[in-house]
Amino acid sequence: MTLTSIYFQFYPTSPNGMAVTDNKLADPLKARLLLTFGGPLGLHRLYLSQISEAFIYLSTCGLLFLGVLYDVFVVHSLVNKYNDNLQRGHEEFQKFKNGRLQPTVSKHVKCSVEAFITSTLYSMWLGWLCWLAVSIVLRTQAVDNIFILSSVSIAVSSGIYICGNRGNQTRNLLYVWISTFSAAFLSKFLYGSILKTLFISSLIGTIVGNRTAKVRLPQEKSVNVRHFIFWSSLFLLLICIITTSSTRHILEQKVSSSRGSSTVVTSVGSLVYDRFFEHHRVTDFFRTMPRIDYKRVPVQSISVDDWWGLDVFSHTPAWADYVAVFIVDLLRAETRLLETRSFDVEPLRWACWRMFLLTHFDVPPGTSDNTLAKLCIIKTGSREKSDDDDYLNKSIDTACDLIQIFINS
Structure with missing residues (x-):
């Protein structure tokens, strides 16, 4: 069928x-x-x-x-x-005359809080996926890139339009896109963050979409199965670009384990495979806390003239480096938990807190544990003890304590 x-x-x-x-x-x-x-x-x-x-x-x-x-x-x-x-x-x-809504019917368009939140979150989701795919193609994650802003605004407005065409309602795509693009363009000067850009654009676009919402006539079909096929094709294209590029880079990321003059080099994909089928190899690779280094291939930006000859699947997105490091950290903590009883922290919990420090301190994903510990001393030593309501500093203190526990174990 x-x-x-x-x-x-x-x-x-x-x-x-x-x-x-x-x-x-x-x-x-x-x-x-x-x-x-x-x-x-x-x-x-x-x-x-x-x-x-x-x-x-x-x-x-x-x-x-x-x-x-x-x-x-x-x-x-x-x-x-x-x-x-x-x-x-x-x-x-019988409520309609000559194919037009009666005034008493056209004025009543229900816009619930649940629908408002759903539209905002879903449009942010599509905008985020579009940003990932476009940043891979353009080899840049700059929010102020006009092509990225245009693509993100189209994805956000599409999400609002799709959510707004549920039930017997419809949205004006042109008005929604103008509002989302204006909000995204202002982010070039005000926000400077992709998450803030997505949130503000989705919020403003949803408000404008609700203000211009209309009741759909019973005989009208604003969307049909052809729209579904078209949307699905674009969505699968985004997923293919994101997964193929990021998965290839994550699994092929080179990791070296150094003990004195001895160095062993492998890949994240090999470590993941050994974790399930040759677990002793993972244990030997991370035993006795070796120095872990990552080899990252430098990426050059491209011009518009290079688009047609671009291999989008060979690009290395920066966020994929953090995913690769997170996987390695998870395996390191798991090995350490099996190796010594002095380290009794859940591996997933430790890897998440370490990733929090990497992003908060804005350091490269391959930063060593000793460097993170030194940054913790510098950051925490320059301020007073955290208050009970200071959740950010309390989170930093918790993450730093876990890093120190891992080093001392």
Whole structure:
């Protein structure tokens, strides 16, 4: 059963606006089967003609499976609601005259707090994915790049548009894009951070989208299965660029372990493989706290003329270095936990706190533990003891203590 056949199997109303027949109603059993085998892909939502909801499920893996779990309990009510809307098609047509909304109907567009938060977070998610992909292609993560700002604003406005076209509402994509692009362009001078840019752009775009929201006519179809296929193609393209480039770099990242004059070089991918199949090799590699070094290939920026000959999958995104270091830190802490009893910290907890120090001190991801310990002494020694409400300094103190425990163990 293709996506097109799933969608066009049902129509909200007959061409003359009369109620639909029973053979066009949704089957609860089919909906539950599609939920069981294609829930994270949104196939059950697509079956119920909920195009926007289906793509949201696809692009968030079923809202990290929580949405799929929720739909397990409400899928029957979703089918009943869908069938009721089909059968009320003739009654809904009586509210309109000559294909236009009556004034009393057009003024009432519900915009709940839940929908507002969902639109803001989802548009931030799409904008963040777009930023990752574009930064890989352009080999730069500068927020003030006009091409990056334009791409991010398009992704953010698309997320707001998709969320806003759920139910019987619709959004004006042009107004939303103008507002998000204006907010993103101001970030070049005000914010300077991609997260702040995404948040402000999503917030302003959602507000403008809600202010310009309209009730969709029963006979209108603002989105259809072709939109779903088009959105899915773009989304999968972003995912392929991000995963192929970052995974290749992370797994091929060279790591060296030095003890005196002896040095052993391997890759993160080999360490991950040995962790599950040859665990003794990982233990030997990190035994007795050797000096760990990382080899990073320098990356040169490109010009517009080089785009057509660019191998986007060979680019090294900076954030991928932190992921590689995080994996190595996790294996180091795990080995240390097995090697000595004086270190009793959960490896995942220790790796997360160490990553917090790397990002907070704004140091290269390959910074050694001794360097981090010295920075901790400098930073914490220049201020007084943290108050109970000073959560940032308390977090720094906790992370520094864990680094010191690892060194002294």
